[in-house]
Amino acid sequence: MSFRVHITILSLAAIALTGILPAPAMAQDDERPMTIQFSRNFDRFFYLDEIGIQMAMTRLYESHLDIETYRLDSGDLLGLSLEGNVSGTYRGLRVNSHGVILLPQAGMVTVRGLLFHEAAELIAERVKRELPDTRVELFLEQPRAVKIHVVGNVPHTGPHLVLAQTRVDQAIYHSFFQPTMAEGQEEQVLAADDPLSPMRMLANKYPDEFVGSNQFALRNISITRIDGTVETADLIRYLRTGDEEANPVVKEGDIIHINRFYAYNPRVSISGAVHRDLELEFREDDSVERLTRMAGGKTYDATDHHLRVVRRTDQGLQEFILDDSTAIASYDIQPNDRLIIPYDREKRATHTVQVYGEANFTGRFPIEDGATTLYELMQLTGGLTNQAMPHAAYMLRTQPGQTEYGTRPSFSPSRLRRTSDQFAEGFAYLDLEAQLIQNRVNIDLTDDDQLKEVKLFNGDRLHIPKSEGTVFVFGQVNDPGYYNFDPGRNSDGYISQAGGFALAADQDRIFVIKAKNEAWYHPDDVTLEPGDLVFVDRVPFDELQAARAYDLQKRSQRNSNIQLIMTGLTTITSIITAYIAVTR
Numbered sequence: 001m002s003f004r005v006h007i008t009i010l011s012l013a014a015i016a017l018t019g020i021l022p023a024p025a026m027a028q029d030d031e032r033p034m035t036i037q038f039s040r041n042f043d044r045f046f047y048l049d050e051i052g053i054q055m056a057m058t059r060l061y062e063s064h065l066d067i068e069t070y071r072l073d074s075g076d077l078l079g080l081s082l083e084g085n086v087s088g089t090y091r092g093l094r095v096n097s098h099g100v101i102l103l104p105q106a107g108m109v110t111v112r113g114l115l116f117h118e119a120a121e122l123i124a125e126r127v128k129r130e131l132p133d134t135r136v137e138l139f140l141e142q143p144r145a146v147k148i149h150v151v152g153n154v155p156h157t158g159p160h161l162v163l164a165q166t167r168v169d170q171a172i173y174h175s176f177f178q179p180t181m182a183e184g185q186e187e188q189v190l191a192a193d194d195p196l197s198p199m200r201m202l203a204n205k206y207p208d209e210f211v212g213s214n215q216f217a218l219r220n221i222s223i224t225r226i227d228g229t230v231e232t233a234d235l236i237r238y239l240r241t242g243d244e245e246a247n248p249v250v251k252e253g254d255i256i257h258i259n260r261f262y263a264y265n266p267r268v269s270i271s272g273a274v275h276r277d278l279e280l281e282f283r284e285d286d287s288v289e290r291l292t293r294m295a296g297g298k299t300y301d302a303t304d305h306h307l308r309v310v311r312r313t314d315q316g317l318q319e320f321i322l323d324d325s326t327a328i329a330s331y332d333i334q335p336n337d338r339l340i341i342p343y344d345r346e347k348r349a350t351h352t353v354q355v356y357g358e359a360n361f362t363g364r365f366p367i368e369d370g371a372t373t374l375y376e377l378m379q380l381t382g383g384l385t386n387q388a389m390p391h392a393a394y395m396l397r398t399q400p401g402q403t404e405y406g407t408r409p410s411f412s413p414s415r416l417r418r419t420s421d422q423f424a425e426g427f428a429y430l431d432l433e434a435q436l437i438q439n440r441v442n443i444d445l446t447d448d449d450q451l452k453e454v455k456l457f458n459g460d461r462l463h464i465p466k467s468e469g470t471v472f473v474f475g476q477v478n479d480p481g482y483y484n485f486d487p488g489r490n491s492d493g494y495i496s497q498a499g500g501f502a503l504a505a506d507q508d509r510i511f512v513i514k515a516k517n518e519a520w521y522h523p524d525d526v527t528l529e530p531g532d533l534v535f536v537d538r539v540p541f542d543e544l545q546a547a548r549a550y551d552l553q554k555r556s557q558r559n560s561n562i563q564l565i566m567t568g569l570t571t572i573t574s575i576i577t578a579y580i581a582v583t584r
Contacts, residue, residue: 065143065165072111072119073164073252074099075144080123084134092141105130116140148250150175152258154216162250168221168233171250172258173204176216211239217259219281226253234283240294266335270295273302273341286333292341301347307331308340353456355381357464358388367456374443375451377462389467389531390445392515397439398459442517465515467530473498475536476505485530491523494534501536509537 072078074097080090093101099112106126111119116138124136143164151157154175162171211218218235225231231248238247250256266282268291275296288307292298307328309320322328333339351369355362360382367377374395384390417427444450445464471494474480478499486493491510501507511520515531528534 065140067116067140070116070140070143070165072099072114072116073144074112076111076140076164077142077144079139079141080127081137081139082127082131082134083137084131086131086134095144103127146250146252146254148252148254148256150256150258152256153260154258165249167238167244167247167249168223168256169206169235169238169247170204171254172221172235172256173206175258176210177204206239211236214261214279214281217261217265217281219283220259222257223248223250224255224257225251236280237290237294240278240296243293268333268335268337268339270339270341272339273299273343275299282333282335288328288331288333288339291333291339298341299343301343301345303342303344306342308342310338310340312336351458353377353458353460353462355462355464357393357462358385358466359383359464360385367458369458370455372456373452374454374456374462375448377456378445378451384445384464387466388445389465389515391529392467392531393443393445393462393464395441395443395454396461396463397441398457444516465531469530471528471530471532471534473534473536475534476502476538477536478502485528490528491534494528495536502538504538506537506539511535511537 072095074095076095078093078095078101080093080103082088082090090104093103095101095111098110100108100110101123102108103123103126106123106129109119109123109126111122114122120136120138123138127136128134145161146164146166148160148162148171149158150160150172154172156175156178160171160174219237221233221235223231223233233248234246237243261281267279268282268286269277269279270291271277274292275298278291278295280291280294305323305325305328307322309322309331311318311320311334320331322331348369349366351367352364353367354364355377359378362381365377365380414431416430420427422430441454443454443462468482469485470482471485472482473494477495478501480498483494483497489497491512495501495510510523511534512523512526512528513520513533513535514526515529515533520535523534
């Protein structure tokens with residue numbers, strides 16, 4: 001072992017003795033104020049201030065600190081690393097109540113009130129004086145705890161203990177919400193119950209419904225410092241924008257005053273072409289730019305450099321139109337102002353419709369909402385393919401009421417009930433019809449006049465079915481199925497091709513169901529086209545008991561008829577006999 005190491009060991013042993021002798025009651029290993037460990041393999045030492053660690057309540061700090069602005073004070077826990085002529089690590093150096101830390105081999109150093117980097121420079125200078133050619137690095141193991149007071153109309157008032165450099169939002173969190181064990185953390189160590197533990201602080205999030213409820217005056221929080229100065233915090237602004245200027249750091253002895261937000265408190269709102277409409281508590285330093293940021297910024301279709309402000313005064317409603325950026329930036333917002341950012345309709349050029357099926361070009365096509373016609377759309381698709389069924393095309397409308405320009409008229413059976421004398425069964429039928437329609441519009445793509453009248457809306461979908469060149473025959477036929485379309489063949493011809501009528505067929509109830517609108521027709525009233533359906537109805541089923549009763553009724557009626565005839569014949573015979581007897 002080198003001479004330098006022997007000297008280091010002796011000096012550290014002397015320091016250890018001076019630290020232990022004045023306190024004979026702490027002779028046990030687990031109560032010694034400091035521990036010095038040496039390694040036979042490495043030329044370095046490790047120093048641990050166990051009292052400092054115990055006084056810090058074993059809380060580990062893992063949250064972010066702005067170390068450039070942090071000022072040291074009593075209670076801070078520091079660490080020191082040495083590299084060079086003497087290498088080692090000091091852990092648990094606690095700043096005492098006088099603002100002083102005790103450095104082995106360097107003595108006492110006063111750090112209270114110093115910025116962290118200033119303290120690092122001072123300590124480095126002091127250590128280098130005793131240990132030349134040694135690099136020094138200072139780090140903050142844990143910030144001190146500070147005591148603040150929350151007063152006003154909040155659920156939980158009184159003193160709170162928070163870590164230094166904690167901001168207002170975390171300092172007042174438990175004035176509204178009681179700390180609870182995180183889900184699944186029942187078996188965590190005791191530090192989990194500590195409201196200042198990182199796990200607890202990371203869970204301190206304000207619910208959006210609480211932020212938007214306007215229960216408390218969170219935009220005008222008053223902070224009275226220990227020296228009498230007063231600052232304000234705007235917690236809503238911080239939570240909406242992340243602007244830490246509105247969420248200052250609390251200090252020892254701060255008195256934080258929070259009131260409830262009453263219905264008569266002055267307000268300000270912003271709406272229109274912003275991502276979130278807001279109605280907020282008024283602040284004297286409000287500006288258009290700040291409120292716009294709190295509302296999530298302007299939407300894509302917002303007008304440039306245009307703002308409407310409406311205000312209610314004793315003289316009535318007043319409206320101000322600001323149409324340049326300078327006027328908007330310099331506008332002095334007054335209590336109860338209503339800011340409206342208009343939409344620019346020209347920027348809404350993203351309206352589209354979707355075309356499916358048998359068009360030469362399918363896909364999503366741009367339109368002018370409510371203005372482009374179906375005829376213009378068909379020009380963009382390049383027309384129909386050879387396999388298209390133009391008479392069977394249909395369009396599915398977007399759900400009524402979902403356009404950006406307001407509610408589009410729609411069929412709503414429930415709205416028709418107010419002035420109707422319809423029966424309940426009639427309303428049930430209306431509801432069924434509404435479900436079957438499903439915003440469907442039947443289109444004949446060969447009718448240019450119809451195409452020019454149909455206006456398109458964003459989200460509409462045009463379906464052009466493919467023609468298979470068949471007619472489907474089903475119902476009471478012997479061989480139901482698809483049969484090739486023949487322009488010269490009528491419904492009877494298709495029924496014959498399908499094997500003729502089945503045993504239960506009702507030959508008086510034959511129908512043609514058109515592919516274009518799924519409507520039912522008598523065969524003599526329409527011309528068959530590809531995709532149509534031919535349906536043969538059947539004689540209705542009879543329930544067994546009803547059939548037997550009907551048969552008995554027919555027999556009884558037949559017997560009654562026979563008796564009536566016999567009675568008639570008997571009467572006629574009697575009349576004839578009487579007539580003959582009289583005329584003799």
